[in-house]
Amino acid sequence: MAMKVAVIGAQGRMGHAISAGIESTDGLELVARLDAGDDITAESLNGAEVAVEFTRPDATLGNVLACIDAGVHCVVGTTGWTDESLAQVKERLAGTPGTGVIIAPNYALSAVLAMAFAARAAAYFESAEVIELHHPNKVDAPSGTAMTTAKHIAQARRDAGMGAMPDATETDPHGARGADIDGVRVHAVRLRGLTAHEEIVFGNPGEQLTIRTDSFDRASFYPGVLLAIREVANRPGLTYGLDRIMDL
Amino acid sequence: MAMKVAVIGAQGRMGHAISAGIESTDGLELVARLDAGDDITAESLNGAEVAVEFTRPDATLGNVLACIDAGVHCVVGTTGWTDESLAQVKERLAGTPGTGVIIAPNYALSAVLAMAFAARAAAYFESAEVIELHHPNKVDAPSGTAMTTAKHIAQARRDAGMGAMPDATETDPHGARGADIDGVRVHAVRLRGLTAHEEIVFGNPGEQLTIRTDSFDRASFYPGVLLAIREVANRPGLTYGLDRIMDL
Amino acid sequence: MAMKVAVIGAQGRMGHAISAGIESTDGLELVARLDAGDDITAESLNGAEVAVEFTRPDATLGNVLACIDAGVHCVVGTTGWTDESLAQVKERLAGTPGTGVIIAPNYALSAVLAMAFAARAAAYFESAEVIELHHPNKVDAPSGTAMTTAKHIAQARRDAGMGAMPDATETDPHGARGADIDGVRVHAVRLRGLTAHEEIVFGNPGEQLTIRTDSFDRASFYPGVLLAIREVANRPGLTYGLDRIMDL
Amino acid sequence: MAMKVAVIGAQGRMGHAISAGIESTDGLELVARLDAGDDITAESLNGAEVAVEFTRPDATLGNVLACIDAGVHCVVGTTGWTDESLAQVKERLAGTPGTGVIIAPNYALSAVLAMAFAARAAAYFESAEVIELHHPNKVDAPSGTAMTTAKHIAQARRDAGMGAMPDATETDPHGARGADIDGVRVHAVRLRGLTAHEEIVFGNPGEQLTIRTDSFDRASFYPGVLLAIREVANRPGLTYGLDRIMDL
Structure with missing residues (x-):
């Protein structure tokens, strides 16, 4: 029935x-x-x-x-x-x-999984950054999802007793390093043709882990x-x- | 001490x-x-x-x-x-x-995490495929890691009572659809300059989840x-x- | 007017x-x-x-x-x-x-450019492979565009007097290496949620060039x-x- | 001889x-x-x-x-x-x-080709952004290569009589939109394990073109x-x- x-x-x-x-x-x-x-x-x-x-x-x-x-x-x-x-x-x-x-703030399974996996991976890598990509009609940057992802990564690092990520940047006159959200860099791309996308990159010596979610439509x-x-x-x-x- | x-x-x-x-x-x-x-x-x-x-x-x-x-x-x-x-x-x-x-068969954290996340994501998507990319001196295809990843995905789908993935392919005279490992397609790329890489892609209507691991050196x-x-x-x-x- | x-x-x-x-x-x-x-x-x-x-x-x-x-x-x-x-x-x-x-067989600018750039890059790299990704309702594999791309790469290599690509594969019991189109390997992925996508990867010692085109809708x-x-x-x-x- | x-x-x-x-x-x-x-x-x-x-x-x-x-x-x-x-x-x-x-400022073929292709593609897309990714020991951001790439894209757009890219961003309190180089947004990622990488993304309604270069070693x-x-x-x-x- x-x-x-x-x-x-x-x-x-x-x-x-x-x-x-x-x-x-x-x-x-x-x-x-x-x-x-x-x-x-x-x-x-x-x-x-x-x-x-x-x-x-x-x-x-x-x-x-x-x-x-x-x-x-x-x-x-x-x-x-x-x-x-x-x-x-x-x-x-x-x-x-x-x-x-x-x-739930988000019902797209790939977005929910990406965020959950990112939080779990965070404690195992020296470096982590978030790149979100959206259509150019979006009025705010970065996206709420990217903010939340960065905060979860930051929390996981704190819980694991990890310090700041390695970053030797001395000069960045144009702000290319993007937003600093609780110590996690977040970059916002706006591109005609896109819908809602997020890529989370993690790095250790000799290796990288990438988790990406693409939402193409409703x-x-x-x-x-x-x-x-x-x-x-x-x-x-x-x-x-x-x-x-x-x-x- | x-x-x-x-x-x-x-x-x-x-x-x-x-x-x-x-x-x-x-x-x-x-x-x-x-x-x-x-x-x-x-x-x-x-x-x-x-x-x-x-x-x-x-x-x-x-x-x-x-x-x-x-x-x-x-x-x-x-x-x-x-x-x-x-x-x-x-x-x-x-x-x-x-x-x-x-x-452990693999100590690269990104590879271990990619496989674990892929197994957990598998039950939530209609489609899943594995693409592994290695240096051209590798003698076997696909890689053992890609085989294992595919088997974990297949197992997770069976455990969730899922059927075959959607695939309307009628003609594939050259074998472009790659290896069929327990119902999961696996593709092997060999490229000068690469070391060991694996990308697992999942798809649902309107969305994609990608998990990728790159090993650049020992x-x-x-x-x-x-x-x-x-x-x-x-x-x-x-x-x-x-x-x-x-x-x- | x-x-x-x-x-x-x-x-x-x-x-x-x-x-x-x-x-x-x-x-x-x-x-x-x-x-x-x-x-x-x-x-x-x-x-x-x-x-x-x-x-x-x-x-x-x-x-x-x-x-x-x-x-x-x-x-x-x-x-x-x-x-x-x-x-x-x-x-x-x-x-x-x-x-x-x-x-013209294709009016999508990104697809036309990807194919043109791939043909021009081909003579400068030891290795090149093509990965096409489409929705799972597609009945043929690989796509006509991927076939044409591979043929252009093969022609450019012949014109430059290049030999076969490096590939030490000895065992590939399941066909993971995909289609051999004029000596260029082509892989076809079918995934719910996708439309029409193509990625061309080139490799030399220590470097990779990737050209990707995504068509999300008409x-x-x-x-x-x-x-x-x-x-x-x-x-x-x-x-x-x-x-x-x-x-x- | x-x-x-x-x-x-x-x-x-x-x-x-x-x-x-x-x-x-x-x-x-x-x-x-x-x-x-x-x-x-x-x-x-x-x-x-x-x-x-x-x-x-x-x-x-x-x-x-x-x-x-x-x-x-x-x-x-x-x-x-x-x-x-x-x-x-x-x-x-x-x-x-x-x-x-x-x-020549750069002898890596993939980097040279990526920049040349980006300059040629620029006039055909509404949107274009540059993401460069490097090891975390790099002291300047963005990379010189990314700056040059952005300037070439900007020049090609001016030559074609194109106006500003679409971007409805109203609030960006943390600077997530990155550097504005001649009207082209440039984002710099620093990640342990990486060497030197650049990705140039172009967008039109319904389509995306991506050109990426990876330099893994000298x-x-x-x-x-x-x-x-x-x-x-x-x-x-x-x-x-x-x-x-x-x-x-």
């Missing part, structure tokens, strides 16, 4: 793509498409076991709490979560044991969302980050 | 490089260099706590057993181990609890050997594979 | 994309969209100075000849041209001096088509290959 | 490697090894047809003029040449027609030096840059 799924934010770009993905996946049945203005209730969720929520930062907390109240598991891709809003989700979940909520998010839909019922309470439900 | 280390096979290419590495590493003291013809005894090991053994397939088992008998921990990089010879090491170790032996083995030297005393019994002593 | 352009094959996938491109390009005006069943005449071409023809192998020759008869320059992307059909175009052009026809053909539209009036007669009108 | 070659600066790192290369190359005979303190005369050059000069910026001009006076062709790898010192070489050559001097300079030794007699007068004697 198919698992019943609702999509909240069904008319958004992501929600639209996810709805299409659910409709073409064996074993899933799309039972509700909800958007801004719709009440999120057991009735409107129409028997869904799992709700997928991709809306906006100012709407997501209310939507998630409403799903919990309706006893529906929730897979959340909206960004903007804070320690406070996450705490509210945990508190509400405490009252409905058995209900699961998965919130379709890249669906396998991760699907994984979360299938797992959320087995994960009561709040799970933050897709890597927590992967076998890494 | 420095840890005392012996090198067995000190005149070999690897042993020579490792001896030099030990001599220039704070906290280690090289107390014996032994080679073919030398007896491996508590006396000749000269107080070493750990022996590093890089010799030849026909000599390594005898050397390791001699170290165990002398109560000296052993870090082994010689290849050619079989289930039978490994069993003999385990049996001998049973009689000297507290002694540790680490045997120096790449030393950080892994050093890690094993420092860990072996904490790992009584037989440990096979450097990944087992890494925090992955 | 805008240059007037007609598209023949306007309802096809490529023709549709090209029509949209022309409509959004300053300095170009789309004056006719023609398809199978439409007569190609001065009248139906509606004052076009240049016709862009992306149809089918069995229709392209007739369409091109009709454009020449109408005195309209022609930019042709349809494949399937033979020495015979090209000769017919040349013969017809002989009667209308001043009219230009550009026929949009990649438009800049080359645009270049040809703007140049064709300056190139009377038949020009085969986009590289011939580029300043390389 | 073998071509007779002298090496000036034979005890330097480069001169030593080049001397060894000449001795093991069929068709060349090493007839003189000269160093600081040796007079450069017809006598000390010992019948050499070609002198290879790899010394120091303050010595190279005098050495080259002495070779010209002795009627010996000269292949020069020392850096530090200025418009003034080059003019002096030209003037001296005017008096000895038939003598050739090749001066051996990479020899094929270019050899090419110059064989060509210099056919190039009377001053030739600046190895690309000028290559068939590009």
Whole structure:
């Protein structure tokens, strides 16, 4: 019997793509498409076991709490979560044991794996740098993902008692060495034709390890969302980050 | 106080490089260099706590057993181990609890990590292929490392209940699709100027994950050997594979 | 004043994309969209100075000849041209001096450049191999582009009096060394998520040169088509290959 | 009969490697090894047809003029040449027609080709950036080669009447976008284990072109030096840059 799924934010770009993905996946049945203005209730969720929520930062907390109240598991891709809003989700979940909520900043499996692997590799190499490459319409540099990757690398090095990376640079008048994020250099490339890409390079004497993730289009998010839909019922309470439900 | 280390096979290419590495590493003291013809005894090991053994397939088992008998921990990089010879090491170790032996087919950290990460990523992607690139003096194709990587990927896919990878190829008159190792395609490039390199590519709709390891010279083995030297005393019994002593 | 352009094959996938491109390009005006069943005449071409023809192998020759008869320059992307059909175009052009026809097997600038650069680099390196990577729905391996690239490399080596590449391979039981195209090894990777990609690697002692082209979607053909539209009036007669009108 | 070659600066790192290369190359005979303190005369050059000069910026001009006076062709790898010192070489050559001097800032074929190809590709892409990667002992960033590559790209864009590259970046608080060299972004990575590497990326809608050069060790300079030794007699007068004697 198919698992019943609702999509909240069904008319958004992501929600639209996810709805299409659910409709073409064996074993899933799309039972509700909800958007801004719709009440999120057991009735409107129409028997869904799992709700997928991709809306906006100012709407997501209310939507998630409403799903919990309706006893529906929730897979959340909206960004903007804070320690406070996450705490509210945990508190509400405490009252409905058995209900699961998965919130993740990124559902692209290759991006999630790249970040997890980078954090694990970090303690074993003298040098590590991050190069992110995006389309030229992006307004901020470096990307949030690259910032997070650099911070995870820096944390892993601190945990292992490692010092600063080797770098004899004395003159760099134009800033070619890029951003220094917690001691990890991050470089941002903007190139017409690209979507979202990240390369993490590690070096030791005589060897290099490279981990690279390429996201070519929005379709890249669906396998991760699907994984979360299938797992959320087995994960009561709040799970933050897709890597927590992967076998890494 | 420095840890005392012996090198067995000190005149070999690897042993020579490792001896030099030990001599220039704070906290280690090289107390014996032994080679073919030398007896491996508590006396000749000269107080070493750990022996590093890089010799030849026909000599390594005898050397390791001699170290165990002398109560000296052993870090082994010689290849050619079989289930039978490994069993003999385990049996001998049973009689000297507290002694540790680490045997690993590869001590290059980037290569060990690439293989471990590839095995973990495999269950999350529809497609995976392996490209290995080596100097043109190599006599066998594909490399043993690439074979092993492909087998780990195939195993991970089987464990996850995944079927064959998508591949609509109908005509390939020249064999461009490369080797089929347990259903994983492996490609071997031979190029003047290269040393030993491996790239593992994974694909899902809209995304790609790439893991690449480059070994530029023999120096790449030393950080892994050093890690094993420092860990072996904490790992009584037989440990096979450097990944087992890494925090992955 | 805008240059007037007609598209023949306007309802096809490529023709549709090209029509949209022309409509959004300053300095170009789309004056006719023609398809199978439409007569190609001065009248139906509606004052076009240049016709862009992306149809089918069995229709392209007739369409091109009709454009020449109408005195309209022609930019042709349809494949399937033979020495015979090209000769017919040349013969017809002989009667209308001043009219230009550009026929090219590939309009993606990065692919055209990669092939041209590879041919020029070939004589300077001991080793060269080609790796092409495509989506897994492709039915043939290796790609036609990779075959052509390999043949150009082989020709450049012969022209320079170079012998076989170094390759000590003795055992390759699974065919990991890939296709042998005129002495150049070609490897074909098939991976979900990819579109069309090619990497050409060259090696000498201590150095490597890599040339890579990535085509992420059909949009990649438009800049080359645009270049040809703007140049064709300056190139009377038949020009085969986009590289011939580029300043390389 | 073998071509007779002298090496000036034979005890330097480069001169030593080049001397060894000449001795093991069929068709060349090493007839003189000269160093600081040796007079450069017809006598000390010992019948050499070609002198290879790899010394120091303050010595190279005098050495080259002495070779010209002795009627010996000269292949020069020392850096530090200025418009003034080059003019002096030209003037001296005017008096000895038939003598050739090749001066080049880089003899690694892959680096020379990468720069030449990048300059030719530049006019065909909306976006272009340069990423150089070096060992962490390098004191300046970005590398001189990357600076020159960026300037060539900028010049080619100006020559083609192209405007600024697309870049919507509004916030970059840490300088992740790297150096702005004549409007071309240059990024410098420093990583243990690397030698000297450069990657030039070009982007258009839907496509990317990548040109990469890797120098793994000093051996990479020899094929270019050899090419110059064989060509210099056919190039009377001053030739600046190895690309000028290559068939590009």
